[in-house]
Amino acid sequence: MTELTQLSLSAARDGLAKGDFSAVELTQAHIGAMDTHRDLNAYITEVPELALERAKEADYNIGQGRAGALEGLPLGIKDLFCTEGILTTAASYILDGFTPPYESTVTANLKAAGAVNLGKTNLDEFAMGSSNESSYYGAALNPWKKTGDNSNLVPGGSSGGSAAAVSARMCLAATGTDTGGSIRQPASFCGIVGMKPTYGRCSRWGIVAFSSSLDQAGPMTRTVRDSAILLSVMSGHDPKDSTSADLPVPDFEASLTGDIKGLRIGIPDEYRLDELDADVKALWEKGITWLKDAGAEIIDIALPHTKYALPTYYIVAPAEASSNLARYDGVRFGLRVEGDSLDDMYVKTRAAGFGEEVKRRIFIGTYALSAGYYDAYYLKAQKVRQLIYQDFVSAFKGVDAILTPTAPKPAFPLGENSDDPVAMYLNDVFTVPASLAGLPGISVPAGLSSGGLPLGLQILTKRWDEETLFRVAGVLEETAGFSGHPFDGEG
């Protein structure tokens, strides 16, 4: 049954429809893969019994001819989505034992479409990180290894568990969330497709908040088609989220025409950084050629405020986080460490409950919002954020999509950036600008580094133009012909 886990989401969907196999078999196969690869620590919580129960229902529904769009398809859910009756941790000790009595809108949409939830995937604590190493439950590992080197690599982050699980065939697809690159960068590191929709496309209701003006849910899949299928179900207007857009959801799968003739693709000069890995640079050049050969017009564009994106992000995101994380105070749920007074209880609970990276960001954010510093940091950052958005608006007057690398380098060994937060933050240099601008972005696996590690290329389009995004991504995927498998080298 191993081969069932090798199917794409769309192939599994078609197989179920044709009755080639049952949802229970499909789910069982993935539960087996979860057992086999438990060393990757991709899941924080596994719910095999619930999954099989759901799969049985799915088989019944399919038999009755009333299958939902994702009927019987087993998925991994990033453990930042609140799931009713299932432990939800945000990979933080402070949410110790927290089982929500409610279901996030995105996972409720998936449930309603018939999807099977296999479990909650690992992530950086509160989605803060680019390596999954800040998880209270230990780092998830990248299923990929460098050729001839057995050291463990990070899967990227924060949606590292989802990326590892999708890559290692421990689910057909997974949900992620992306605040500054948390879907796209791990997708690049693990050789899968990671898509962040336009801010407002997916409801944030029921997703543990990190940075409210940046957080977006998105699909993590092995193919662009799967990404489009999953996004169609995840997205949609939600009156419970004031920032969710009241727009119709297009049939994203239908946008995969395979034809990009005449589309104008922008190449931003500002992304040609010194830090850029030679393999990444070479792949980017190849990507440009592929799109050109497919009939697109390549245009050089300027995004002059790009260099301010990271510093801006590291003001805005921690500022919002410092406020969003104030509710973890030991009073109502999760961890409480008793103290002599209310303040003492707060101090002890939060000191014990939050990890180092989360504390660092709460400090940064609290500082940036403090009286006397607000104007210089937070307000200035908001102004720069607007300029960065304007850069894109201007650029999109002349182009339909932008092609960039996803991350400046391939996956790195565990511990490599642990002592250097700024080096860690540089992982997001290409993903953060689109996050700040609220644009949709997708990372498509496009090749291997000289060390045999997957590399992704990123496509960006203007707000609400996911259709062009998928259209270009489909062509890039096809021309790149990435067929890498993480365990190929293991014999």
Place this chain on the structure above:
Amino acid sequence: MTFLIKGETETWEVVIGLEVHAQVISNAKLFSGAPTDFGAEPNSQVSFVDAGMPGMLPVINEVAVEQAVRTGLGLKAQINKRSVFARKNYFYADLPQGYQISQFELPIVGEGTIILDMSDGTSREVGIERLHLEQDAGKSIHDLHPSKSFIDLNRSGVTLMEIVSNPDMRSPDEAGAYLRKLRSIVRYLGTCDGNMDEGSMRCDANVSVRPVGSTELRTRCEVKNVNSVRFVMQAIEHEARRHVDIYESGGDIQQETRLYDPNKGETRQMRSKEFAHDYRYFPDPDLLPLVFDDDYVESIKATLPELPDEKKERFMSDYDLTAYDAGVLVVEKETSAYYEDVAKGRDPKAAANWVITNLFGALNKKGISITDSPVSAANLGKLIDLISDDTISGRIAKDVFEVMVEEGEDPEFIVDERGLKQIRDTGSIEAAIEQVMADNSDKVEEYRGGKDKLLGWFVGQVMKQTGGKANPGMLNELLRKKLSP
């Protein structure tokens, strides 16, 4: 009306600004669908949003917005068609999110005015600086357990309007008049029930003093969360005297937050400036700016009732009432409606006198409001009619009114049943006069001898004889005729 504090070295004037938190009458909380009934079981009116659960998001309640705009219009204030919700960050056990959603730089309502009606009939204008919407916090209960506190989140997320005045008031009386007027306006508008004892209107008073004639604003202290008009007035007076004492003994006032203890009649320190919170306000990223257009404002304006100031003007011009009487009658919407029912088709001044002097007196004595009045407006109107058509005298009317207050009956019925109708029959009055004259022939002689003053005495005697029912005009005329030699 001036309130000045005479010190050893100077005469001081007090400068007062008030911040009122008014709970909005609404179907639900500001950002969640939870209900807002007063006095419900603890923690029975709490949604996941109000409890600050992970992943929960606020969604603005449109009714709350409408009520804020309505109140702004009632305060003749600038309505801001674009306003922004901001987070006010601080930790407390009854603040589940770790921040209060409020408005900071861009409130929904800007500058407005309140006209104070002082007890001497004069009026004074006080500027409103702003009105903004915000969430209430929950309630901490510290006295149920020796070492633990209990938290009730029913109030968490309830909509408040914070209404901030300019430092325009100069006496405790003015502060009291301000609160009463504000309460009157929000009650007319139906935006807040104004019940300070239930906590649906709470007041923070900012108080400072300065030598008379000076225009400086000295350091102020904020007396927080005072829950009755009387206590606010007392707290201000105490606080002002405390400032004067400190200045006169060479000291300086530190900016701080204080609490008023109504039992001791004094304020005490709650939080000094060093421990003042840095609230780290920033626009709430979970909420879009609140934007509406002129049509929206106009549609609310079209439904505004006649407000106390306009009603007062109308009562003065239509009914020829004094400013004081008109002012008293319009404080409560119910009172003014009652008055208009009584005054309709009758002498409006007589109606005002009956309502203000007799009815208010009786209601006060019984401690009930006009909506529970045993005397209906229709019945009070009938009573006035009975006087004006000479069925009863003004004096008898007062007795009838007493019966109406106690028994709630129709005055015509009372007059009939108790035989209180005026005697207008010449023969009966003459008979009574003759009887009195026969019994007091000496007095008749004295009168006829030129002692005119005795006429009044005869009137009284005849009235007594008729049980007070003789028509006074007829009695006077007949008596004069009979007594003349």
